[in-house]
Amino acid sequence: MRSYGEYCSIAKALDVVGDRWTLLIIRELLIRGGCRYTDLKDGLPGIASNLLSDRIRELESAGLVRRENAPPPVATTLFHLTAAGAELLPVLAAIGRWGTRYMMDPADGDEFRGHWFAFPASFFLRDRDPDGPPLSIELRAADSPAVIEIAGGTTHTRLGTAVAPDVVLSGEPRTILALFAGALSAAQAADLGLRIDGDLSALERVLPARADAAADDLTSATRTTRA
Amino acid sequence: MRSYGEYCSIAKALDVVGDRWTLLIIRELLIRGGCRYTDLKDGLPGIASNLLSDRIRELESAGLVRRENAPPPVATTLFHLTAAGAELLPVLAAIGRWGTRYMMDPADGDEFRGHWFAFPASFFLRDRDPDGPPLSIELRAADSPAVIEIAGGTTHTRLGTAVAPDVVLSGEPRTILALFAGALSAAQAADLGLRIDGDLSALERVLPARADAAADDLTSATRTTRA
DNA sequence: CGGCATCCTCTTTGATACTG
DNA sequence: CAGTATCAAAGAGGATGCCG
Numbered sequence A, B: 001m002r003s004y005g006e007y008c009s010i011a012k013a014l015d016v017v018g019d020r021w022t023l024l025i026i027r028e029l030l031i032r033g034g035c036r037y038t039d040l041k042d043g044l045p046g047i048a049s050n051l052l053s054d055r056i057r058e059l060e061s062a063g064l065v066r067r068e069n070a071p072p073p074v075a076t077t078l079f080h081l082t083a084a085g086a087e088l089l090p091v092l093a094a095i096g097r098w099g100t101r102y103m104m105d106p107a108d109g110d111e112f113r114g115h116w117f118a119f120p121a122s123f124f125l126r127d128r129d130p131d132g133p134p135l136s137i138e139l140r141a142a143d144s145p146a147v148i149e150i151a152g153g154t155t156h157t158r159l160g161t162a163v164a165p166d167v168v169l170s171g172e173p174r175t176i177l178a179l180f181a182g183a184l185s186a187a188q189a190a191d192l193g194l195r196i197d198g199d200l201s202a203l204e205r206v207l208p209a210r211a212d213a214a215a216d217d218l219t220s221a222t223r224t225t226r227a
Numbered sequence C: 001c002g003g004c005a006t007c008c009t010c011t012t013t014g015a016t017a018c019t020g
Numbered sequence D: 001c002a003g004t005a006t007c008a009a010a011g012a013g014g015a016t017g018c019c020g
Helices: A009-017 A022-032 A037-043 A049-061 A089-102 A114-124 A173-181 A186-191 A200-206 A220-226 B009-017 B022-032 B037-043 B049-061 B089-102 B114-124 B173-181 B186-191 B200-206 B220-226
Strands: A065-069 A077-081 A135-140 A146-151 A154-159 A167-170 A195-198 B065-069 B077-081 B135-140 B146-151 B154-159 B167-170 B195-198
Touching: A009 A022, A009 B022, A009 B089, A009 B114, A022 A037, A022 A049, A022 A077, A022 A089, A022 A114, A022 A154, A022 B009, A037 A049, A037 A077, A049 A065, A089 A114, A089 B009, A089 B089, A114 A146, A114 A154, A114 A173, A114 B009, A135 A200, A167 A200, A173 A186, A186 A195, A186 A200, A195 A200, B009 B022, B022 B037, B022 B049, B022 B077, B022 B089, B022 B114, B022 B154, B037 B049, B037 B077, B049 B065, B089 B114, B114 B146, B114 B154, B114 B173, B135 B200, B167 B200, B173 B186, B186 B195, B186 B200, B195 B200
Parallel strands: A135 A167, B135 B167
Antiparallel strands: A065 A077, A135 A146, A146 A154, A167 A195, B065 B077, B135 B146, B146 B154, B167 B195
8 A cells, every 4th residue: 555654653553454445454464363374365245355465465564464384284485463453353343333323224145254253243233141151142144153152241252153152143143233232132033033042131231231332333224133 | 345255344444445545545535534625635635636536536435535515615515434435443452553653764755745644653653641741743754734732641743733732843754753652752753853832841741751661662663763 | 726637657466266 | 387578458646827
């Protein structure tokens, strides 16, 4: 990216991460940790291969991404964030929180990946019993299932399935998100086609209060959806 | 901007504000409030006039910017952020904080505007006597001077001069920033050519502790500068 | 002067195909 | 798996002109 040439920390930051796709590559590496090239490509549907290759090299020379020649059984290159790259977490959190307002419209042909729930889960879910037993919630909203693991008050999301999930949610990403955001109760989400299997009380343990405060994160489109 | 087509709040947000210049336009409107077209152009050195025009219209139709036909004595169009636009403040704050690491290198030909100090001032300055009298610090680091006003524990930066500033800082933006960030003491900054006029104790009232914690916001380049 | 619109050139992106 | 190569399309940058 051509530099803005401004002595301003915002402009300087955008000189480094303001290019198209760049922050989404950081998102992938933040959520998933070390990734193969093809993992990144799968998590960034629509990116051209040459562009991904370019961006990775730019991020490397900016010191935000590090390349590891992983030994067997991986036996291929893994891309990691450096400390400086990982420090973009608050940036992506702020952007993702702001962008939540755009998540309640139909979203017709949009691609979806289960691990993209990591940020919304960390925004919205709060363990009301942090000293209770660890909890795992399996999400089946896409080809690749994901698991939200809550233990000791912290939330972590990964791709894959859980051995013995407390709850399994199967349905549309939109419905799951509305449930997490407090815009829908579990019963309302179920009415809209979300399948909830397992321990409903475990789910209630982490869902936010259905106060207006939670609904404030969403736009009036939410209320239309709800109506 | 072409949509990423991903059902992810980060991607959706970047669909709206991910274009080149867009977040810097928001920065200008956040710091300065209602702006004329030419104010924006002056605060975004290098932007092509047609691009500014395009971006403003995109931001308008996205509902982030509102146009006001200001009556005399302004007698021209003023651009304002809407509530949704102003909610990008945490996003710009996070980006600006992360970008601080790039602010300590020479920055040879970079443009500078005094009001760009608004974010750094809010990051770094803390009033240790919030019940004390209001404080104003005038900055003369560019063509257009700026004033940081601290009252009741809150910090506000605007363009212009103060009637009776408690302190006037004249010198390089870099040196002022290093002082604010706690990477330099007032004495060290003065040694490096920063002119400090007025009440030094008023300045010390808001400067951060020179702990390593403050210096952590800067890179090793800072330490090179300091040496 | 303020707020654009036009024209032109150059760079970046996207889509697809191909390679070690 | 991890990229290159190629080419068309879109976007950015710069100059200039227009119109109240």
